Amino acid sequence: MSATEVRWDTPGIFPVAPDVYRIPLPLPNDSLRAVNVYAIVDGGGVVVVDAGWVLDEGRELMATSLATLGFGLGDISEFLVTHVHADHYSQAVAIRRDFGTRVSLGAGERPTLELLARPATERGLFPPLRLLHAAGADELFNRLRPIFEERGDLVADWGMPDRWLASEDIQLSTRTLRVIATPGHTQGHVVFLDAAAGLLFAGDHVLPHITPSIGFEAATGPRPLQDYLFSLQLMRAMPDSMLLPAHGPTREHVHDRVDELIEHHRARLAHCRDAIAAGSATAVEVAEQLRWTRRERTLAELDPFNQMLAVLESVAHLEVLVERGALTSSTESGVTVYSS
Numbered sequence: 651m652s653a654t655e656v657r658w659d660t661p662g663i664f665p666v667a668p669d670v671y672r673i674p675l676p677l678p679n680d681s682l683r684a685v686n687v688y689a690i691v692d693g694g695g696v697v698v699v700d701a702g703w704v705l706d707e708g709r710e711l712m713a714t715s716l717a718t719l720g721f722g723l724g725d726i727s728e729f730l731v732t733h734v735h736a737d738h739y740s741q742a743v744a745i746r747r748d749f750g751t752r753v754s755l756g757a758g759e760r761p762t763l764e765l766l767a768r769p770a771t772e773r774g775l776f777p778p779l780r781l782l783h784a785a786g787a788d789e790l791f792n793r794l795r796p797i798f799e800e801r802g803d804l805v806a807d808w809g810m811p812d813r814w815l816a817s818e819d820i821q822l823s824t825r826t827l828r829v830i831a832t833p834g835h836t837q838g839h840v841v842f843l844d845a846a847a848g849l850l851f852a853g854d855h856v857l858p859h860i861t862p863s864i865g866f867e868a869a870t871g872p873r874p875l876q877d878y879l880f881s882l883q884l885m886r887a888m889p890d891s892m893l894l895p896a897h898g899p900t901r902e903h904v905h906d907r908v909d910e911l912i913e914h915h916r917a918r919l920a921h922c923r924d925a926i927a928a929g930s931a932t933a934v935e936v937a938e939q940l941r942w943t944r945r946e947r948t949l950a951e952l953d954p955f956n957q958m959l960a961v962l963e964s965v966a967h968l969e970v971l972v973e974r975g976a977l978t979s980s981t982e983s984g985v986t987v988y989s990s
């Protein structure tokens with residue numbers, strides 16, 4: 651079997667371009683299967699894009715993978731993290747604790763990390779939970795609330811990055827990475843473009859097989875889907891390059907996948923509008939009418955965490971339709987009700 655036929659989440663270290671390697675690391679839940687981190691050999695050390703979920707098994711795999719290149723975890727000069735989600739950021743801050751590694755993250759993640767750093771009593775209700783209530787998904791709200799309250803305390807230990815990235819060029823010794831802010835999946839999501847090598851380290855902004863969730867963050871923006879669609883157009887306006895995603899196999903062309911994602915959202919918006927026209931009134935009712943994942947599952951077939959992502963995504967689409975004047979909305983006892 652050639653390297654390209656191996657399942658993308660098979661553990662190992664896979665060259666994707668000269669001096670650039672993909673290292674899939676495990677996740678504590680299986681729905682995304684794995685997260686890719688990318689090691690860039692640079693001068694006498696290595697720069698790593700994204701860091702994985704803080705798990706002993708993942709740390710061990712990163713260490714043994716880097717060892718095949720002659721490096722240890724202490725040779726990582728910097729983690730360039732695409733966004734604040736646990737599967738990208740948490741291992742970076744854990745490794746920094748032992749080696750003093752520099753950790754960089756998009757400046758737009760600052761409100762989320764500042765909110766999470768507050769004592770539990772001051773944090774208030776996790777905003778995605780608040781959205782669930784407004785979406786009419788109270789059963790889900792009640793199931794998830796204790797889980798998120800527990801999780802909030804873990805996240806509070808993460809700490810801040812060493813530097814906040816704005817739209818800027820990062821000069822490595824052998825290449826230049828342009829930081830491009832791509833708000834949407836999270837407000838502070840960034841991608842890293844190596845224009846000379848034709849590589850896009852895309853994080854979760856452009857994924858080959860799935861569409862990234864929208865609006866799952868502590869300090870969410872008022873228009874996350876509009877932000878996301880704008881950030882997709884931004885990719886289309888840049889020269890095409892090879893897609894190096896955080897979940898899934900690499901793909902030759904970013905633009906092809908961006909076009910598919912734009913089309914997916916166009917169709918989703920139409921389905922949401924149809925669901926309201928057919929009698930659904932709240933975001934959770936719309937989510938029940940739609941089909942989810944590549945396997946076309948119903949909302950009830952998803953686990954509670956993915957049900958939440960599905961409802962948040964429905965909210966995001968409905969809000970776009972309201973903004974475009976295709977729907978109107980009003981609030982009835984804290985629940986948003988939509989009509990054609």
Ligand SMILES: [Zn+2]
Pocket residue numbers: 685735737738854896897
């Ligand atoms: Zn991710």
